[in-house]
Amino acid sequence: MPLRDAARLACVSHKFWRSWRCYPKLDLRQETLGLNGDLISEVDNILKNHSGVGLKELIIELSSCDKVDSCYISSWLRIAVTAGIEELSLFLPHIPEEEENYFPCSSLLNGSEKSIRYLDIGISAFRPTAGLGHWRSLTRLYLSSVRVADDELEGLLYSCDALEHFGSPELP
Known part of the structure; x- marks a missing residue:
């Protein structure tokens, strides 16, 4: 069932709402959700x-937004990035250099580093x-x-034992 339909059904049915709270794949992009309004609030x-x-x-793409407050991102990652998550894709708006600590990397340190197999980051201020x-x-x-220093990238790559692919995802 498409994410948009599942969310609507969850609003109507209490039983489905409980199952919705454990939905295994969340694709939160404007085109997937079919929204024209406030994407951040949704x-x-x-x-x-x-x-x-x-x-x-989990896929979150907010690159079409002007800005996303870092408290939202931190809150979302605390909720969604748990031990057991396997794929994480985050695409956020361009971040000015003065806000380079914008992305809360520490939110990825809750056991998820043992289960994540696929990590796709499109954030200009990713500072591992x-x-x-x-x-x-x-x-x-x-x-x-991504704006990342050589030593930060080296440290990140050094901590990835099973890494097979590094770079840009292949376009369909």
């Missing part, structure tokens, strides 16, 4: 109503720190439009 509402339990794949953990399962790492 994504916030969907993630606050999802338990994070059973979530295997030395304590980002040991990525045992990560096989694919894609960074696009």
Whole structure:
């Protein structure tokens, strides 16, 4: 069932609402949700109503928005990025250099570094720190439009034991 229809049904049926809270794949892009309004509020509402339990794949694309407050991103990652998540794709608006600590990398340190196999980041201010953990399962790492220092990238790559692909995802 498409995400949009599942969300609507969850509003009507209490039983379906409980199952919605454990929906395994959330694709939160404007075209997927079919929204023309406030995308940030909709994504916030969907993630606050999802338990994070059973979530295997999360895609958040807000690159069409002017700006997303970092408190939203931190809150969303605390909810959705749990131990057991396997695929994470985040595409956020361009961040000015003065806000380079915009992305809360520490939100990825809650056990998810043991289960994430696919990480696709499109955030201009992704600053992986030395304590980002040991990525045992990560096989694919894609960074696009990311401002990252050589030593930070080296530290991140060094912590990825199973990495098979690094670069840009292949376009369909």
